[in-house]
Amino acid sequence: MNTNERSLGLDALRGIAIILMVFSSRIPFGVLPDWMYHAQVPPPAHVFNPAIPGITWVDLVFPFFLFSMGAAMPLALQAKLARGDTYASIAWWIVKRGALLLFFAIYVKHIQPHVMAASPGISEWLFALAGFALLFPMLSTLPRHWSRNAQIATRVIGWAGTIALLYFFRAKDGSGFAVTRSDIIILVLANVAVTGSFIWLFTRNKLDWRIGILAFLLALRLTQSLPGWGQWTWNLVPKDWAWIGTVYFQQYLFIIIPGTIAGDMLLRYRSMADGKVQANFVIAAWIGVAMCVLMLVGMKARLVIETTLAAMTLSAIAWWQLRNAQDNTAKLLRALFGWGIFWLMLGLAFEPFEGGIKKDKATISYYFVTSGLAFMLMVSLMVIIDLGRIRRGFGLLIATGQNPLVAYAGVQSLVPPVLGITGIAGVIEKFTATPWLGAVRGGFYTWLVAAAGAFLARRGILLKT
Numbered sequence: 001m002n003t004n005e006r007s008l009g010l011d012a013l014r015g016i017a018i019i020l021m022v023f024s025s026r027i028p029f030g031v032l033p034d035w036m037y038h039a040q041v042p043p044p045a046h047v048f049n050p051a052i053p054g055i056t057w058v059d060l061v062f063p064f065f066l067f068s069m070g071a072a073m074p075l076a077l078q079a080k081l082a083r084g085d086t087y088a089s090i091a092w093w094i095v096k097r098g099a100l101l102l103f104f105a106i107y108v109k110h111i112q113p114h115v116m117a118a119s120p121g122i123s124e125w126l127f128a129l130a131g132f133a134l135l136f137p138m139l140s141t142l143p144r145h146w147s148r149n150a151q152i153a154t155r156v157i158g159w160a161g162t163i164a165l166l167y168f169f170r171a172k173d174g175s176g177f178a179v180t181r182s183d184i185i186i187l188v189l190a191n192v193a194v195t196g197s198f199i200w201l202f203t204r205n206k207l208d209w210r211i212g213i214l215a216f217l218l219a220l221r222l223t224q225s226l227p228g229w230g231q232w233t234w235n236l237v238p239k240d241w242a243w244i245g246t247v248y249f250q251q252y253l254f255i256i257i258p259g260t261i262a263g264d265m266l267l268r269y270r271s272m273a274d275g276k277v278q279a280n281f282v283i284a285a286w287i288g289v290a291m292c293v294l295m296l297v298g299m300k301a302r303l304v305i306e307t308t309l310a311a312m313t314l315s316a317i318a319w320w321q322l323r324n325a326q327d328n329t330a331k332l333l334r335a336l337f338g339w340g341i342f343w344l345m346l347g348l349a350f351e352p353f354e355g356g357i358k359k360d361k362a363t364i365s366y367y368f369v370t371s372g373l374a375f376m377l378m379v380s381l382m383v384i385i386d387l388g389r390i391r392r393g394f395g396l397l398i399a400t401g402q403n404p405l406v407a408y409a410g411v412q413s414l415v416p417p418v419l420g421i422t423g424i425a426g427v428i429e430k431f432t433a434t435p436w437l438g439a440v441r442g443g444f445y446t447w448l449v450a451a452a453g454a455f456l457a458r459r460g461i462l463l464k465t
Helices: 008-026 058-082 087-110 122-139 148-167 184-203 207-222 229-234 247-268 279-301 304-321 328-349 364-387 395-402 404-413 415-422 424-431 435-457
Strands: none
Touching (some): 008 058, 008 364, 008 395, 058 184, 058 364, 087 184, 122 415, 184 207, 207 247, 229 247, 404 415, 415 424, 415 435
């Protein structure tokens, strides 16, 4: 693996997260087995029940995306430091990126057809398509050979068009544009992107400080239901500014910060020579995949002790396989898998706390178990893609991971409008009326939007904040 290049395994992990996130939003509700939905929102009524312990595959996609974001932070920020950017300019870039993500969270919600009408028609579909198209002059990478004036003109046209579009926006309840109408997932990402970036920037050579921040955050998390300043801090919501975010969102630093540690490892061994796939690497890779399956099945079935013992056994086998790390490639994989074991076992130790592992409301066990699994799955993907150089079958994941905002916006504002205007949606729905065929339909829609993002990524057209 030549780490002068970007880690395609990390891109693939991000791609898996965004594709499964999109797919989970397109499957039919209420009719599939409970493991096809969030564990705490089971079918058929999908009523939130915080007493249900366990996780499903749907509960892994958000933490995997958070972890990928955290792992990318050291790579992006170190590149700025290496070229001599000042702390002030980097700080401004972090704030600007957070602001653009915040805007994206608000904007993407306003261009969704179902926000404008319960049964969208031509006007809503065209509005959504126009909104999707305007994302590119606003946020896409522009060709370097364009003159500065051409680039400025493109941005001005994009932002002016966006302002005009939002001026004419009307929701199905008759209301107009509102900053409080936003996508909660992107809103959370905007918050932790800023805090996580600043934390790494000022602790990049002080891992113990970063772990100390996690310990302090854990103290706030453990006391958030008890009287005191910790409770006040954790539940702080700025008056009239809640649309920007809350302190509560910072709980996801429990996943972002482990992600930055993975990014540190990628930086540390960035100068390695091309490595080769070895049998022990392959065994560790398979164990990483098996561990994800084990956690999903074992936690959902509530076989906690058995699952923990099995996880310990698999972890010991993987560590034994990677024990004699001689070159930088092996050292990198051992470091990543070792951190994965640490976070996974820490999460399993916390599993009985708060009534068992849950995504909603997220338990301490959930943060650490999913972080550990993200480390392990990233190792698996790096062995296959970066070291094994196996691209066939992974190209869509890699390219989608490099262009995730296209897929996130396009699942509501590109594919449904195009299929609706052409009449194809009605035909597809007619032949996919059963539950599992409905899931196949959701998979097809997911493939369409992922393919669109991948097509643009391969041509260097990326949506970036």
